[in-house]
Amino acid sequence: MDVRRLRLLLELSRWGSMSAVADELGTTTSNVSQGIAALARDVGVALVEPDGRRVRLTPAGRRLAEHAVAVLAAVEAARLDLDPDAEPRGTVRVTGFRTAVRRSLLPVMDDLTARHPGIQVVVHEHEPPEALDLLAHDAVDLALVYDYDLAPVGWRDDHDVVPLWTTQWGLGVPARDRTGGGDDLAAYAGHDWIVNSRNTADEQVLRTLASIAGFSPRIAHRIDSLDLVADLVVAGRGVGLLPRDREHRDGVRVMPLRDPTLTLRAYAVTRRGRDRWAPLRALVDGLTG
Template identity: 60%
Template sequence: METRRLRLLVELSRLGSMRAVADVTGATTSTVSQQLGVLAKEMGAALIEPDGRRVRLTPAGRRLAEHAAVILAAVETARLDLAPGAEPNGTLRVAGFATAIRAHLLPLVTELARTHPRLHLLVREHEPAEALQLLAADETDLALTYDYNLAPADPDPTVHTTALWTAPWGLGIPAHTEVPDTAGTLGVFARFAAYDWIVNSRNTADETVIRTLASMAGFTPRITHQADSLDLVQGMITAGLGVGLLPIGTPTFPEVRLMPLTGPQVMLRAHAVARHGRLTWPPLALVTDLLARRAATTAGVIPAPAR
């Protein structure tokens, strides 16, 4: 069997539609369908079945997709092992959110320049969904992402995730507002049921957290404003435009009060994500290990405010 057909099956299991697979692989929808048909004949089993106007994997198709992920990872490992000078040729491409880059990746640059001068980092700032799209399209080697305990990311069998650090978040409110310090999370949320709410403009995770906690507190939040910068979120709170989530420990503006959310807690969880088959590539393995070590030694240290 040809590995390119296995890749089409893996992408179909991940994306859920022939058209999406065609877009990702640069093929036509008819070519994708034809190649999956050939693969089904080679395996002697039906791999896909109609699902309304779309298709879905049969049980045999899902099982083969699991095998295919392992097979493709092994092929990739062999390619990198036999061609150590191949692309990315000493350049590790990293896409991640601002805090991870600023507080954890950039401090490694000086160290790497001294200890591994032939290793170069190419850094791009992106929110998690954007970074994962780049990873899926093989436009980055390492994605630094985050989710929340109350808004976990969907599992993806095509990638490997390394946990880095966690950080508690609270609710940024106008400093003059009276709220008991002992109020629980739902009590704090209920106090601001009539307020406008500020969320991230490039990621939906914090909006999911806000909607979840608001529902538990018995109201539907009026989400009106969006901002990517946490400094801008504080500026909006100062201007009276609403309230929004902020990391505990971050320096606050004089007009902003940061309320802890004690039960349930809101925890941001940072991750290093890479494709299977590349985990033993030395530049990727080294930087992932250094990030994990740094996260362990700086646990509890709150970096400069940024998502």
């Protein structure tokens, strides 16, 4: 059904005459009559019947006019929701890795909802490969992801990528360990190593660093949680790469890497053109402002 014809029917139910509807909408009585007749053909039932020199709605016409209230309200809500100049309103679905959610997203959510109470943000925690797959299938609106300078992401043509922040990573070892330094990774060639269980970039970086140092790492553990990685390090069950700017539990020492260094880079990623949607634009602006 053409929503413009529904508008004619709704106004007819309110004003009671086609000429009054024409005056209200700034058109002609003939256009109103033709529109109502076309709507009747669309639905396959009579919507008006003669009432002296005027017309009145049939029972079917009255029922359709009642539906028209909700339908036209929904259409208007959708128009406002998609209008880039309207007050942002809607649910923004965000996925991201834990550090970005804590460091980038949580600090802006309170301010965002205070300035735009019509925006709701829902959050799902995923590693970058999972997050980018959800973004590709329109299951989320925004992905907070990371890569390393030694293992860059291959961005798709339809990605809009906004850099957020960077942080240096180092080698996490037991605080009591005196095997070597970050510039002597080969000193740990005989150790068990810990890598991420959900993102192969961590293993790719480790293998690159180990190759430069002249050895192949013996990967014993695949762990998603940085806290659990630290626990294993303290227990002497392995060593692994950890962020240097994070507070780790007692018993962990994170040594800087040299020749080469290792930098994690965080990004906010959307599908190209999607950030013209006002709620998403407001959130991205908050993340980068």
